[in-house]
Amino acid sequence: MISAALHPQETERLEELLRYEVLDTEDEKALDELTTLASVICGTSISLISLVDKDRQWFKSRVGLDTRETPREVAFCSHAILQDQLFEMPDTLNDERFLDNPLVTGGPKIRFYAGEPLVSSNGLPIGTLCVIDPEPKKLNNKQQLALKTLAKQVISQLELRLHNRHLQRMQKDQQQIFAVLSHDLRSPFTGILGLSKILHAKAETLKTEQLAQMADGILDSSLKVYQLLDEILQWSCNQLGAIHVELKATSLNPLIVETLDLMKDGFELKNINITHDTNEDSVAMVDVNLTKTIIRNLLANAIKYTPEQGSIHIETQTIEGEVQLAIADTGTGVPVDIADELFSECVSSQCGTKGEPGHGLGLSLCGDFARKQKGYLSLDKEYTDGARLILHLPSAH
Incomplete structure (x- = not known):
């Protein structure tokens, strides 16, 4: 058996696959109908919508097969995504790449395989629409054309599905915005x-x-x-x-000082002690406006959850090509049930120590703005005196 090589744009290809938000989701009628049609037209006992993940191929839809996934190293579809057109194998026993493949020697005993790459709207193959049979065969021109057409329909359905999910999220966010405007x-x-x-x-x-x-x-x-x-x-x-992103080498300390000066009234109102470690002047590749917005939101969050006479500490450091800006407070900490989704979406926010309302927008924005700068946000789960949030950014050096 000879396993397929990685795709020349493997990293981008995997990112494109994840963009569709489809891995490990439930069966869907619209896609199952396309898979069934492929099996009927091509006269095969098995038909699959196979998505090639990092270490596996996962079947979004399947006809004639109960298995939901197989290792990528034995996947025929790993070979198919390297092609620009239909990848057809009339008899697997006549090809050294497959004759001793476990999927040939054991169930489902593949003798015939044909896979049409599922090419995303950005031109990258995320998997295949494939047809399989335990008997050797070859598709005629009409069957090949039909498989190609159905593969395009699969991509269209995935794009439509993603669009609908985005609309649902936007509707949910809009409802939250209206609630914020009407109450908070x-x-x-x-x-x-x-x-x-x-x-x-x-x-x-x-x-x-x-x-x-x-x-x-x-x-x-x-x-x-x-x-x-x-x-x-x-x-x-x-x-x-x-939002226009312009990344350039920027010293973070001046941005922190400017933001602290802007927010001094908030600190003074609750008599919060602010310390800023300026020992290291870290320089990162960032968008100045987005980074100031993140710092401002993280500090506002720290103020809200820190009681009167509490303290907030800010520090920056560069570790292995990454700049880390950490803001630690002596507040109420982050509830366990929202810790893992803190920066990914609008989560329910708790009231502050003086009853300040929470609306869940700030940290969601921060997470998105960090990703736009090729960075991310994290929660220090080992910090127990309150909450310690860390902004990770690429170093300029």
Whole structure:
């Protein structure tokens, strides 16, 4: 047996396969009908929609076969995705690559195989629509054309499926945005208006302590409104594809200092102690605006979940070609049930230590903005004093 070589664009090909969000999903009627049609037209007992993953071939749809996957090293489809057109094997016993293959010598005892590559909209093969039989045979021209046409229909169905999933996510996000606008945004505005009315009506009779408390209340509500509006605007731009990414070598410390200065009112309001380790001036390949947005959101998150008199520590370091910017707080920490999905989608957010509302947009944006810069975010699960979030970015060196 001779296993197939890796595809020349294997990394990009695997990324394209994952983009379809189809691996390990349930059977779907629209795809099963195409597989059945391929089997009928080609006169074979087995037909498969086979997706070639890193170490396996996984069957999204199958006719005449109960197995859901096989190792990639024995997969006929691993050979087929290296071709630009139909890969047909009339009799496996006449080819040294397959005559002692376990799928030939054992079940399903393949003697005939024909696989049409499933080529994505970006021109990369993610698998095949294949037909298999335990008897030698050869497809005629009409059968070959039909298999090619059905393979294109498989890709069309996968694209439609992905489009529908994106629409569902957008609808879910939009519903969350409307909920935020109708509740979270209205609440701090109500506080600002209420306190402003009292100040307007009784400013001359209020004591200094009362004035200071009201000023703090107005400032607190204003900061909430600013953060929420900023996140909604950034989310909207991102959803509309209006985010332009320009990566360049950038020192992170000045970005941190600028953001700390912008957010000093929030720290002072809760008497939070901020420490910033400037021993290492790490330089990363980043988009300045996106990185400042991430830092601002991570700090706002730390402020929200850190109690009064608590502390937040910021540090950067370069490790093996990667710049890490860590923000650690002495707050309430991250609930276990959302820890693994913290940066991947809008998750339910807990209220802050002073009842600050959570709307789940900030960390979702941060995760997306990090990926746009070829980086990612992680949660330090060994940190137990609160939460420690780490932004990983490619080093400029």
